[in-house]
Amino acid sequence: xxxxxxxxxxxxxxxxxxxxxxxxxxxxxxxxxxxxxxxxxxxxxxxxxxxxxxxxxxxxxxxxxxx
Amino acid sequence: xxxxxxxxxxxxxxxxxxxxxxxxxxxxxxxxxxxxxxxxxxxxxxxxxxxxxxxxxxxxxxxxxxxxxxxxxxxxxxxxxxxxxxxxxxxxxxxxxxxxxxxxxxxxxxxxxxxxxxxxxxxxxxxxxxxxxxxxxxxxxxxxxxxxxxxxxxxxxxxxxxxxxxxxxxxxxxxxxxxxxxxxxxxxxxxxxxxxxxxxxxxxxxxxxxxxxxxxxxxxxxxxxxxxxxxxxxxxxxxxxxxxxxxxxxxxxxxxxxxxxxxxxxxxxxxxxxxxxxxxxxxxxxxxxxxxxxxxxxxxxxxxxxxxxxxxxxxxxxxxxxxxxxxxxxxxxxxxxxxxxxxxxxxxxxxxxxxxxxxxxxxxxxxxxxxxxxxxxxxxxxxxxxxxxxxxxxxxxxxxxxxxxxxxxxxxxxxxxxxxxxxxxxxxxxxxxxxxxxxxxxxxxxxxxxxxxxxxxxxxxxxxxxxxxxxxxxxxxxxxxxxxxxxxxxxxxxxxxxxxxxxxxxxxxxxxxxxxxxxxxxxxxxxxxxxxxxxxxxxxxxxxxxxxxxxxxxxxxxxxxxxxxxxxxxxxxxxxxxxxxxxxxxxxxxxxxxxxxxxxxxxxxxxxxxxxxxxxxxxxxxxxxxxxxxxxxxxxxxxxxxxxxxxxxxxxxxxxxxxxxxxxxxxxxxxxxxxxxxxxxxxxxxxxxxxxxxxxxxxxxxxxxxxxxxxxxxxxxxxxxxxxxxxxxxxxxxxxxxxxxxxxxxxxxxxxxxxxxxxxxxxxxx
Numbered sequence: 001x002x003x004x005x006x007x008x009x010x011x012x013x014x015x016x017x018x019x020x021x022x023x024x025x026x027x028x029x030x031x032x033x034x035x036x037x038x039x040x041x042x043x044x045x046x047x048x049x050x051x052x053x054x055x056x057x058x059x060x061x062x063x064x065x066x067x
Numbered sequence: 068x069x070x071x072x073x074x075x076x077x078x079x080x081x082x083x084x085x086x087x088x089x090x091x092x093x094x095x096x097x098x099x100x101x102x103x104x105x106x107x108x109x110x111x112x113x114x115x116x117x118x119x120x121x122x123x124x125x126x127x128x129x130x131x132x133x134x135x136x137x138x139x140x141x142x143x144x145x146x147x148x149x150x151x152x153x154x155x156x157x158x159x160x161x162x163x164x165x166x167x168x169x170x171x172x173x174x175x176x177x178x179x180x181x182x183x184x185x186x187x188x189x190x191x192x193x194x195x196x197x198x199x200x201x202x203x204x205x206x207x208x209x210x211x212x213x214x215x216x217x218x219x220x221x222x223x224x225x226x227x228x229x230x231x232x233x234x235x236x237x238x239x240x241x242x243x244x245x246x247x248x249x250x251x252x253x254x255x256x257x258x259x260x261x262x263x264x265x266x267x268x269x270x271x272x273x274x275x276x277x278x279x280x281x282x283x284x285x286x287x288x289x290x291x292x293x294x295x296x297x298x299x300x301x302x303x304x305x306x307x308x309x310x311x312x313x314x315x316x317x318x319x320x321x322x323x324x325x326x327x328x329x330x331x332x333x334x335x336x337x338x339x340x341x342x343x344x345x346x347x348x349x350x351x352x353x354x355x356x357x358x359x360x361x362x363x364x365x366x367x368x369x370x371x372x373x374x375x376x377x378x379x380x381x382x383x384x385x386x387x388x389x390x391x392x393x394x395x396x397x398x399x400x401x402x403x404x405x406x407x408x409x410x411x412x413x414x415x416x417x418x419x420x421x422x423x424x425x426x427x428x429x430x431x432x433x434x435x436x437x438x439x440x441x442x443x444x445x446x447x448x449x450x451x452x453x454x455x456x457x458x459x460x461x462x463x464x465x466x467x468x469x470x471x472x473x474x475x476x477x478x479x480x481x482x483x484x485x486x487x488x489x490x491x492x493x494x495x496x497x498x499x500x501x502x503x504x505x506x507x508x509x510x511x512x513x514x515x516x517x518x519x520x521x522x523x524x525x526x527x528x529x530x531x532x533x534x535x536x537x538x539x540x541x542x543x544x545x546x547x548x549x550x551x552x553x554x555x556x557x558x559x560x561x562x563x564x565x566x567x568x569x570x571x572x573x574x575x576x577x578x579x580x581x582x583x584x585x586x587x588x589x590x591x592x593x594x595x596x597x598x599x600x601x602x603x604x605x606x607x608x609x610x611x612x613x614x615x616x617x618x619x620x621x622x623x624x625x626x627x628x629x630x631x632x633x634x635x636x637x638x639x640x641x642x643x644x645x646x647x648x649x650x651x652x653x654x655x656x657x658x659x660x661x662x663x664x665x666x667x668x669x670x671x672x673x674x675x676x677x678x679x680x681x682x683x684x685x686x687x688x689x690x691x692x693x694x695x696x697x698x699x700x701x702x703x704x705x706x707x708x709x710x711x712x713x714x715x716x717x718x719x720x721x722x723x724x725x726x727x728x729x730x731x732x733x734x735x736x737x738x739x740x741x742x743x744x745x746x747x748x749x750x751x752x753x754x755x756x757x758x759x760x761x762x763x764x765x766x767x768x769x770x771x772x773x774x775x776x777x778x779x780x781x782x783x784x785x786x787x788x789x790x791x792x793x794x795x796x797x798x799x800x801x802x803x804x805x806x807x808x809x810x811x812x813x814x815x816x817x818x819x820x821x822x823x824x825x826x827x828x829x830x831x832x833x
Binding site: 016018019020021022023024025027028030031032033034035038047048050051052053054055056057058059060061062063064065066067 | 181182183184185187189190192193196197200201202203204205206280284316317321322323324325328377378379382383386387389390391394442446448449451452455456588590591593594595597598601617618660
């Protein structure tokens, strides 16, 4: 019973993670990964700064949405 | 390579520019191993594909040949899914092998330009969802509904065959070529490949086409919300909900996208339920019952403000909501159709299939069916999404087939489901809803009399059915609710109530459908205005450099005003058109969208020719020729047809003559002012058709010239310059499709053993 429950929870978590990925919710995590991997010496942007920068850049670089 | 000590030195590593690091496992599956795997047909594999082919064949047989009294909706699902699978497995592989020839040893822009922000390697399945959410909107939901006028079969065939041979090919090629060019936009590629004349024509055409597309999407929303207090309230509420989400994400909990999307979704549902309550109060009816002209003006003002507001406040949060709803709705609709399996009684070919005076849209099946269904079969707008955003996120070159070709197949499936939903409702009801007021008279009695007078087989519409359906979906009236969205909403409510909730829930499902269509369209209107504004700013910037500064406020405001003014004018024209609006303007939308497709395919043709692939160039030439013939024929008929219902100028002349003769009413125009409006509108629509077709012919001609030139240089043995970014070796590996192959699994296991710091290290970065 508990094994089935774990499987359901895991499945749901996986789906939530996937949906989050599609929405772009993991952008900050990926930015941190990139920052670390590319060996920057400067500290990374904080989460708040990162999202601020992200939406502000979209102001002058809009992404199309289709009909 | 002989004498290399490393035993793993093989073709998978490559030579020269793409020779990959020997301290890492190969970044691509060994070519011969992959070939062997693909060519090996195990009995299980043969049985599987034989079963798919058989099931698809039976389904097509049921739809196209048997055509009994009724046909079950499940056959639409089988026919489409089996055809998609075969197209994906076989045809897109041919394109991959002979046209695109991806090389996984080459790094993608997401790798060699990685910046953690715009260029980010993204998991292929996540990117598939992301790309799908960007390309799919209200288009595939609306076109098939209108096309149902001609019966179910012509639309079904065009959606399914069209996507396999045209739409998905375009999306895949544009995405691949843009990826090879660091994620350049279609406009930039047109300029590079076709030169100044072709490039400029492509740019102007794109700009005008965007204006038309935004205007007609807006017209669909206006038609769906007019005289509907419930709809106006719940869709209006999306604005404060989005603003709240924006503030929440900016100041309260930055980055909690999932959390805020869930909150937004709950608020959205509350807005739909609340709308029902508000619409029952007398003050609610008084405040939120708006006529079309007021709504159109509201939308124009909204569009102007939304395009100037910062992205974080309105556009980004509403985009989250829209994506959330998109995926949910599509999964739900597919489930409902599979579970409910409605019986369809619409004939395969209706009485209007062989005529050119259909009330929903005028014109003969060829070419007008093919322009009415644009999104879902072949949509040029996708070329703008497939170039630019998605290519910057692709992890490996081979994945573009799955994301580009596969993503478009998915959109086509959405179109099929919309078609099924639209034809599952009573046929008489369909024509009463989709014909302009000028024909139906606007009341249930006149509409029923008019529909019955059409002489459609098996149609006997009663005024009672019209008022009962309206009451069920919580609307005052459903007569002449043109634009496709209300019909789809009734169809969806009809199917969903059998799945969840029964008749009592129909009103909720109807407004749920209206809400998500409005949400998609508002996002497209907002994003479209912004994209168009920047295109205009950059174009003017070539003459007045100050305009290139995106942060220069007066420039931004002026260009926004120009773009909103342009689509707003077309929208108002459609709203006030005495002839009905949707039926005169929708063909222009389809023509515009497919001319854009022809432009994108023409650019691809030139690129393929420059790469020296002449033997298989028909893969691009075939959809290009078809799109060109369809759109140019449609444009010519719109311009030169002597039938007033079809030809803009014929209509213009008829009304001008009536005015000159001193008549005070003519056809469906009941006053001199209305007649003058027709004269004005038809002239604008006619001249727009002329401009579109001339620009497109210029683009296609320059592409053909570039192709011939490439062919000549190849014959003479001179090298043709390509505009790809230089190849750099890749240091990552990921599988190409949904399910990794055994060889890919083996290689993934090898990569898993590599220490993390070695895996992500990037040479030459900082």
